[in-house]
Structure formats: C-alpha cells, structure tokens
Amino acid sequence: MSAIQPAIPQSPLFGSVDDVTERLASVGYLASIAAATTVYLADRLGKPLLVEGPAGVGKTELAKAVAACTDSGLVRLQCYEGIDEARALYEWNHAKQLLRITSGQGRESWDDTRDDVFSEEFLLPRPLLTAIRRSEPTVLLVDEMDKADVEVEGLLLEVLSDFQVTVPEMGTITAKRRPFVLLTSNSTRELSEALKRRCLFLHLDFPDAELERRIVLTRVPELPEKLADSLVRTVRVLRGLELRKAPSVAETIDWARTLLALGLDTLDDEAARATLGVVLKHHSDTQKAAAELRLN
Amino acid sequence: MASPPKYGLPGHLVDFVGALRTHQVPVGPGETVDAAAVLTALNLLRREELREGLAAALLRRSGQRAVFDTLFDLYFPIALGRGQSEVEVPWTPDGEVDLDALRDILADLLRDGDDAALRELARAIVDALGQAGGGQGGNGPGQQGQGPKNWSAYQVLRQLSPETLLARILSDLMADNSDAFAEEVARREIRQRIAEFRKMITEEVRRRTAETRGRDQVAKTAVPKQAEQVEFLSAYADQLAMLRKTVHPLARRLASRLAVRRKHAKRGQMDLRRTLRRSMSTGGVPMRPAYRTRRPGRPELVVFCDVSGSVAGFSHFTLLLVQALREQFSKVRVFAFVERADEVTHLFAPGNDLASVMTRVLREAELVTFDGHSDYGGSLASLVEHWPDAVGPRSSLLILGDARTNYRDPNLAVLRRLIGQARHSHWLNPEPRKQWGSGDSAALRYADLLPMHECRTVAQLAEVVESLLPV
Numbered sequence: 001m002s003a004i005q006p007a008i009p010q011s012p013l014f015g016s017v018d019d020v021t022e023r024l025a026s027v028g029y030l031a032s033i034a035a036a037t038t039v040y041l042a043d044r045l046g047k048p049l050l051v052e053g054p055a056g057v058g059k060t061e062l063a064k065a066v067a068a069c070t071d072s073g074l075v076r077l078q079c080y081e082g083i084d085e086a087r088a089l090y091e092w093n094h095a096k097q098l099l100r101i102t103s104g105q106g107r108e109s110w111d112d113t114r115d116d117v118f119s120e121e122f123l124l125p126r127p128l129l130t131a132i133r134r135s136e137p138t139v140l141l142v143d144e145m146d147k148a149d150v151e152v153e154g155l156l157l158e159v160l161s162d163f164q165v166t167v168p169e170m171g172t173i174t175a176k177r178r179p180f181v182l183l184t185s186n187s188t189r190e191l192s193e194a195l196k197r198r199c200l201f202l203h204l205d206f207p208d209a210e211l212e213r214r215i216v217l218t219r220v221p222e223l224p225e226k227l228a229d230s231l232v233r234t235v236r237v238l239r240g241l242e243l244r245k246a247p248s249v250a251e252t253i254d255w256a257r258t259l260l261a262l263g264l265d266t267l268d269d270e271a272a273r274a275t276l277g278v279v280l281k282h283h284s285d286t287q288k289a290a291a292e293l294r295l296n
Numbered sequence: 297m298a299s300p301p302k303y304g305l306p307g308h309l310v311d312f313v314g315a316l317r318t319h320q321v322p323v324g325p326g327e328t329v330d331a332a333a334v335l336t337a338l339n340l341l342r343r344e345e346l347r348e349g350l351a352a353a354l355l356r357r358s359g360q361r362a363v364f365d366t367l368f369d370l371y372f373p374i375a376l377g378r379g380q381s382e383v384e385v386p387w388t389p390d391g392e393v394d395l396d397a398l399r400d401i402l403a404d405l406l407r408d409g410d411d412a413a414l415r416e417l418a419r420a421i422v423d424a425l426g427q428a429g430g431g432q433g434g435n436g437p438g439q440q441g442q443g444p445k446n447w448s449a450y451q452v453l454r455q456l457s458p459e460t461l462l463a464r465i466l467s468d469l470m471a472d473n474s475d476a477f478a479e480e481v482a483r484r485e486i487r488q489r490i491a492e493f494r495k496m497i498t499e500e501v502r503r504r505t506a507e508t509r510g511r512d513q514v515a516k517t518a519v520p521k522q523a524e525q526v527e528f529l530s531a532y533a534d535q536l537a538m539l540r541k542t543v544h545p546l547a548r549r550l551a552s553r554l555a556v557r558r559k560h561a562k563r564g565q566m567d568l569r570r571t572l573r574r575s576m577s578t579g580g581v582p583m584r585p586a587y588r589t590r591r592p593g594r595p596e597l598v599v600f601c602d603v604s605g606s607v608a609g610f611s612h613f614t615l616l617l618v619q620a621l622r623e624q625f626s627k628v629r630v631f632a633f634v635e636r637a638d639e640v641t642h643l644f645a646p647g648n649d650l651a652s653v654m655t656r657v658l659r660e661a662e663l664v665t666f667d668g669h670s671d672y673g674g675s676l677a678s679l680v681e682h683w684p685d686a687v688g689p690r691s692s693l694l695i696l697g698d699a700r701t702n703y704r705d706p707n708l709a710v711l712r713r714l715i716g717q718a719r720h721s722h723w724l725n726p727e728p729r730k731q732w733g734s735g736d737s738a739a740l741r742y743a744d745l746l747p748m749h750e751c752r753t754v755a756q757l758a759e760v761v762e763s764l765l766p767v
Contacts (some may be wrong), residue, residue: 016344017338017339017342021599033344033345033348033368034348034352035336035346036347037348037349037352038347038352040337041334041337041338041352042355043335044337045330045333045337047330049352052358053358081570114579122465146307149556150556173312180762186544186547187358188548188549188552189549189552189553190549196328197327197356199322200330200352200353201351201352201353201355201356202352202359203355203361205358209409220405230478230481233481233482233485234481236485236488237481237484237485237488238486240488240653242537242540242652243543244544249367267478268475268477268478269475269477269478270475272477284649288649288651289648293477293480293481293484294476294477294479294480295477
C-alpha cells in the first residue's frame with residue numbers, strides 16, 4: 001500500500017469569529033476574544049494551535065469544547081516524560097506477527113509471509129496515526145506537550161506541517177481529512193522553535209472580570225449573582241498579590257461550589273477566613289492573603 | 297501624521313514586523329506570511345480580533361506580549377486625532393475644563409468599573425488637558441492648533457489626580473457595609489482600576505505623540521522591555537515585582553534542563569570489575585556490560601550577598617532563584633551584608649513568604665554599624681570572624697554584589713583565604729562589564745581572585761546559574 005491520495009480541500013468548521021464564540025458558548029465554553037479568534041484562524045489557515053498558560057484556565061477544555069461544538073471526534077495524546085514513537089504514533093503487533101509466522105510455517109514462501117506481516121492488520125495505531133487516518137472530522141489534542149522529551153517534538157513536526165505519517169514498511173500515510181490540532185503546554189520548558197513556527201500561538205490568561213463572572217455562573221448555575229460578583233472580585237484581588245500560586249478559574253469555580261455547599265450566601269470576613277484554603281494551595285499564600293486582606 | 301505606507305497593507309505589515317524585530321521579538325519571514333494570511337481571514341474593522349490574530353501568528357512566547365501591544369497601538373491606532381467619542385469632557389461657560397465635574401464623572405466610572413467608557417473618557421481628557429506648554433487646553437472642544445504639539449501624561453494626571461478619588465469611591469461603595477475584609481478587597485480593586493486608568497492616559501498620550509512626532513520616535517522610547525532584558529540595576533519597583541513572578545518558571549526550566557544534561561551525562565565509562573563479575577553467569581561472555589553510574593553532586597551552597605539599596609533588587613531575585621533551586625543543593629546558607637555580615641538562612645525557609653523577604657532581612661538582621669554604605673572588606677572579615685566554619689571544603693561560595701566598596705579596603709587577603717577553603721567560588725556582578733573597576737569599584741581586583749560573571753539581566757543570570765549547577 002503506497003501513499004493515499006492527498007488531502008482534499010475541506011470546508012472550514014466555522015464561518016466567522018462570532019460563529020466560534022456562539023458555538024463554543026452553546027456547549028458551555030465561554031471564550032475570550034483571543035481564544036475565539038485564534039480558534040477561527042487555526043481552522044481557516046489549517047495550522048495547529050499551541051495554547052500556553054497557567055494551570056486551570058481551560059486549555060484542555062478548549063479542545064474538548066471545539067470537538068463538541070463541531071461534532072468531531074476527540075483524539076487525545078497525553079504526553080509524559082519518556083513517551084516515545086510506539087506510544088504516540090504506531091506500533092507493530094509483535095505477538096500477532098509471531099503467531100502469523102508460526103501458523104504459516106512450511107506452507108508459504110518467506111516473501112509472502114513478510115509482505116503479509118507488515119500490513120494493515122498487524123499495525124496498532126496510536127493517537128497521532130489514528131487522528132490522521134480518520135475520515136470523520138477530528139480534533140487532535142496533544143496535551144502537556146512540555147512534559148514530553150525533545151525527541152518527541154521531532155516526531156510531531158511531520159504530522160503537524162504536512163499531516164502525514166511515514167511508516168517505513170508501508171509508505172507514507174496522508175490525512176484524508178485534516179484534523180484540527182491543538183497542543184497545550186504549561187511552559188515548564190521552552191518548546192523548540194521548529195515546533196512553535198508551525199503553530200499559531202495562544203497565551204490563555206485569566207479571563208477578565210465580566211467573562212469570569214459568566215463562566216462561574218455557567219458552571220455553577222445555582223449561585224446567586226451577587227455572590228458570584230463578589231467572588232470574582234475577591235479572586236482578582238488575590239491574583240494581584242504576589243503569591244506562589246495565583247488562583248485560576250478552576251479554583252474560582254471550586255470556591256463557588258464550596259460556598260454553596262456550606263450554605264453561605266455572602267462572602268464576608270468569616271466565610272472568607274473559613275474557605276480561603278479552597279483557592280490558595282500553599283500555606284504561605286494563605287497566611288499572606290489573610291494578613292493583607294485584614295482577615296486576622 | 298505618518299504618510300500612508302508605500303506598499304499598502306502588506307508594506308505596513310512589514311514595517312510593523314520590522315519594529316517588532318528592533319525590539320528583540322524575533323519574527324521570521326514565515327511568520328510574516330502567516331500574519332498576512334491572518335489579515336485576509338479576519339474582518340479588519342474589528343480591532344481586537346485583529347490584535348489577537350496578529351499576536352497568534354507573530355508571537356512565540358508570552359513575555360513578548362507587552363512589546364507587541366504597545367507597538368500594535370502605534371501601528372494600528374484606534375483613531376486619528378481626537379477620534380469620535382461619545383463621552384464628552386464638561387466645559388465651564390468661559391471655555392475652561394470643569395475639573396470638578398470631570399472628577400465626578402471619573403469617580404462614577406471608576407466605581408462601576410466600566411472599562412470601555414473609561415477608555416473613551418481618557419481619550420477625551422487627553423485631548424482637552426494633555427497639551428503641554430499651554431497649561432489647560434483652553435481652546436474649546438474641536439479647535440485645532442497649528443504646528444506640532446506636545447502631549448503630556450504628567451500634566452493630565454497632575455490636574456486630575458485620580459488617586460485622591462479613592463477614599464470617596466470607597467465610602468460610596470461601603471455605605472451599607474462595615475466588613476473589614478470587603479473594604480480591603482474593594483480598596484485594592486479601586487486602586488487597580490485607577491492604575492489601569494493611568495495606563496490608559498499614558499497610552500493615549502503616546503498615540504497622540506506618535507501622530508505629531510512620528511511613531512518610530514515614540515516606539516524607540518515608549519516600548520517596554522521584555523522581562524528577560526530588564527536590567528536589575530535600573531529596574532523600577534513594578535518591574536522587579538514582574539521579575540519575581542518569573543522566578544519559579546525559570547527555576548523549573550533550569551531544573552528540567554539540568555535533568556536532561558544529567559541523563560546524557562550518565563552514559564559514562566565502563567565498569568570493568570562489575571562487567572566481569574556479571575559475565576560469570578553467562579559463562580565468561582560479557583553479555584551485559586555495566587557502566588559506572590555517576591551520583592549527581594549536591595554541593596553545599598554558601599551565598600554571600602550585598603543587600604544595600606543599590607543592588608538589593610538583583611540580590612533578591614538571585615536569592616529567590618537559589619531558593620527555588622534548593623533541591624539541587626544539599627544545604628544552602630545565606631549571609632547578607634551591608635557593612636557587616638549576618639546569617640539570614642532562617643528567613644528563606646520553605647513556607648515563608650519570599651516576596652517581601654528583603655524587607656525582613658533589612659529589618660531583622662544586624663547589617664549596619666556606621667553609615668549604611670556597603671563595606672565589602674569589613675563584611676568579609678566579620679563573616680570569617682563569626683562563622684569560621686561556614687565555608688568548608690564541600691561548599692561552593694557564591695558572592696552577589698557590585699563590588700563597590702566606597703573606597704574602603706577590599707580585604708583581598710580574607711577573600712583569598714575563603715576561596716582557598718571553598719570547593720568552587722563565583723562572583724555574580726549586576727554591573728555592566730565595562731564599568732568594572734571604575735570609581736570605587738574593586739571588581740577587577742576581586743576578579744583576579746575568582747571568576748566574576750556579568751549578570752545584568754535575567755537572561756544572563758539564567759545562563760550563568762545553569763553553567764554553575766553541578767551535573
């Protein structure tokens with residue numbers, strides 16, 4: 001089997017930036033202008049999207065939301081230290097190959113056997129190859145790219161720029177349909193220039209007050225609006241302090257749920273003192289915030 | 297006003313990219329082509345989408361965003377001249393700006409946190425009050441003077457003095473509430489908004505200046521530096537605060553680079569003894585060679601740092617970095633000095649708040665005896681006198697400071713002895729290399745005794761620290 005025919009031109013997933021915002025909102029993801037614009041452009045220009053930003057601002061959620069609102073399948077490659085080709089791209093099913101060889105022994109010529117063992121049937125596709133070969137619309141999420149070793153980036157280059165994978169025994173497999181690729185990174189290390197060059201770059205930061213308030217209300221609909229308002233304002237003030245770990249959106253939502261569960265309907269001295277631990281994850285941060293915000 | 301670019305929109309884009317490059321944002325031709333594709337795909341009338349789209353195509357690192365935003369505002373200004381705004385500045389009947397009424401409007405907007413309206417108001421205010429030289433504009437709405445004008449943010453902010461509105465807004469907000477916590481949150485929030493409003497005024501003045509003076513002129517001075525290129529010695533307080541936020545990511549990056557280096561360094565020499573012993577089980581054939589494994593060295597670190605005013609920012613940052621990297625060392629001891637040395641290791645214990653640790657160092661440690669100017673010789677002597685066992689054969693000595701001795705004795709003999717006791721010693725100096733040895737600097741005389749590294753910026757410091765870390 002040689003190369004499959006090149007990708008056919010495909011119609012874009014989204015019509016305009018507003019379209020992106022609306023459809024993401026319809027699946028419960030409220031996107032900032034930056035996020036909506038880059039998603040639109042990534043789709044239009046057919047480039048992968050590299051999303052960086054602090055933990056808990058919704059990088060992975062963005063990929064899930066794009067998949068959900070475009071009815072695409074989500075293929076996820078979770079990166080970790082030591083991930084390699086066999087985990088990311090494809091692997092030959094050795095056990096099955098051995099079985100095939102022993103079962104055909106004495107009856108077949110070597111050439112036939114060899115051609116047969118290196119065929120489709122014995123190939124175990126891993127996320128990257130799966131995403132390339134799918135003919136339905138696909139969102140490929142490469143999560144926590146910075147955790148993987150530098151070598152894996154090299155592996156991704158071919159996939160990301162040409163949307164093809166080369167299997168030496170079978171030839172080059174080109175995407176039937178270009179997947180929407182989203183990479184996320186917590187920037188624990190600098191990704192290589194070669195990889196970054198192939199992507200559009202989005203720095204996803206903490207949302208502005210209005211957006212965050214809407215996000216909290218979408219996620220915790222039972223929350224009174226007034227409480228959501230003071231919650232978001234407090235979290236923004238906390239972010240302004242020099243803390244070791246600034247609270248992110250995920251923590252704001254946790255805080256909202258906590259207050260609801262405790263049956264508190266205003267965020268006053270006492271409520272704040274009792275629940276500050278939900279948003280601040282270091283003891284020194286809690287102490288500092290308590291001192292600066294006059295909770296002691 | 298700048299003339300229309302020669303090659304239309306593509307030409308303008310190339311100019312913009314050129315400006316980014318002059319401000320140390322590396323943008324390749326490939327990215328420029330992407331940016332051009334972005335221009336065709338977006339609705340150009342929506343400025344914020346255009347901004348985000350271009351940023352996505354041109355930037356590769358989040359630290360570059362401040363530079364990008366400033367240049368974007370200069371190259372794709374929101375309006376020409378006064379522009380059209382819905383917010384009007386109140387005028388008194390005799391053609392002066394009614395400052396009190398204006399401050400009322402401003403207070404209301406700050407209280408409600410209406411960013412869009414504040415931005416419009418900033419534009420109108422700069423137009424009315426911002427022309428330097430003539431005091432208050434005084435020429436009524438819509439009138440245009442002749443010749444190039446000077447715009448001044450200082451003048452606007454002096455007349456408005458938005459900071460003085462804080463108490464008033466706060467009492468408005470807190471009318472029916474006496475909660476200390478809620479009040480503190482509100483105060484900080486308003487303060488943040490006022491700071492943002494000041495920034496809006498500055499940006500607006502920059503835009504107007506660019507119109508009269510040409511944007512290249514403005515870009516040269518007004519574009520903020522990226523965090524990595526800010527010089528420690530000339531950084532403002534808020535720049536230093538910004539730098540401190542980069543400590544942990546930087547430490548993580550250094551640690552992971554170090555891990556990679558260690559992994560590669562592991563492929564070491566063959567251990568013949570163990571290989572032969574292993575080969576016994578395979579009939580004397582060495583099937584599985586054994587290698588010498590190297591234990592990662594974890595040295596003791598002794599940091600001796602100048603905390604006098606001139607270099608405090610640099611020392612603080614470096615100490616935070618050392619602290620963030622403490623897993624790489626078996627033990628860290630920190631000595632601070634101005635005129636004499638004192639041990640401050642306990643202040644850097646994990647769990648302490650490190651952002652304000654410098655003020656505690658200055659308050660709690662005994663550093664000053666006479667006039668509060670740094671005295672390197674005396675401090676070295678007191679270190680040796682009071683902590684004779686601090687520097688031993690297993691410790692690495694790291695000295696932080698600008699080596700400006702205020703013409704006192706540099707005490708080279710004691711330093712030579714310390715270097716002899718230590719395993720390694722290095723000096724990190726935040727001054728530019730060409731100023732070493734000038735005036736009261738004893739840098740060159742110290743540099744004869746031990747390697748001295750120039751660490752003016754975070755980028756340089758990271759490089760030096762990485763090369764010093766043990767493999």
